[in-house]
Amino acid sequence: MAAFIIRRIAQALVVLLIMSVLVFAGVYLIGNPVDVLISPDATQAIRQQVIEQYGLDxxxxxxxxxxxxxxxxxxxxxxxVFNMPVGTLIAQKLPATLELTLIAVFFASAVGIPLGVYAGYKPDSKLSRLIMAASILGFSVPTFWIGLMLIMVFAVQLGILPAGGRGATRELFGVPFSFLTLDGWSHLLLPALNLSLFKMAMMCRLAASGTREVMLTDTIKFARAAGISEGTILRRHVLKLISIPLVTVFGLELGSTLAFALVTETIFSWPGLGKLIVDSITSLDRPVMVAYLMLVSALFVVINLCVDLAYAALDPRLRHGSR
Structure with missing residues (x-):
């Protein structure tokens, strides 16, 4: 197991090195931040001074x-643009994005997996067909449209939830979080729901197809022949057999949700990394852009590493076979 972990960590470091090259080249070869930082009326001497100051020469x-x-x-x-350390700037915005992302992904998994298992366990029931039809809508309807509809219904017409902002926060280990206050939860519900719907549909369909396939295997037939209850079969056999693809999707969707929460944060005025990266792209703030992209790349690599380790824990054949 130790060799397996060391090998995966080495691969992760190589990927991060390659990503650093691609990110740096992609950002630094596009545009000229001097045109944004300096007034067009500045003299050539001032322009040259700024270029040398930032090492752009x-x-x-x-x-x-x-x-x-x-x-x-x-x-x-x-x-x-902000004339402050990028690490400090990102640290101020990251907790809000992490909070929104984690709640959305865990909510999508907590709802989507049980619904998918039920739909795969009883595929011919009316409720199962309704679940699968709803999952198709979750894939098809654009996120920004759902967000606008949620604001129109719950904030404008019913007036029971706020349309945007983060609300009141409370610090935990020196970091402000919204889920620790009732007002924060009221501001968190709509963006988290909007961000989770697509992921929920994906988890639901994946769990349904996996359950339907597993229910036809000899393992389930032998378990039923042995007199094992259906609940035990679902818990000990079905969930275990479909766990690896679910872990894969959970890990990948966690990273993609964190990286692409931009639309939801913009619609609901959520003060996370989304608005920061948009402002940085507009002003060609290269250090912020590179730091954000490297952060997302590192998160994807770390999540994939955790998924690989979860594979090895769920199925020892994978780590033994890799030898």
């Missing part, structure tokens, strides 16, 4: 080495 490979050196030392640089 160096070759691209030398800029990358400086960036990699700062990254390894934990220094993400200073924002061109």
């Amino acid at each position: 160096l070759p691209i490979w030398q800029q990358y080495l400086h960036f990699l050196q700062r990254l390894l030392s934990g220094n993400l640089g200073n924002s061109f």
